[in-house]
Amino acid sequence: MVxxxxxxxxxxxxxxxxxxxxxEAPPRSGTISLNGAAARLAMPGDKIIIVAYASFDEAEAKIFKPRIVRVDRDNRVLAG
Incomplete structure (x- = not known):
């Protein structure tokens, strides 16, 4: 995500x-926060799924491998 x-x-x-x-959040801070109006739609501690989309031509789409990142309660990336 950018x-x-x-x-x-x-x-x-x-x-x-x-x-x-x-x-942007500080690097390796584990910060996932919602600001503004979005902050009223989830509370600290809620489990959320963050979805980002991309556009590809047909050739790119055939080789694309999505990245799924799972984190622990402190938003540290889990292995695997």
Missing amino acids: INERVEIYNVETGMRFATYVI
Whole structure:
């Protein structure tokens, strides 16, 4: 994900789905936060899914491998 990229957030706890954008946090801080209006749609501790999309031509789409990142309660990346 890149700064200002549109992403979708799926709140596993409430079923709420909404779009927002990526803002920068300190490197390796584990910070995932929602600001502005989006902050009212999820609470600290809620499990969320962050979805980012990309566009490919047909050749690129055939070789693309999505990256799925799972994190622990402190937003540290889990192995595997």
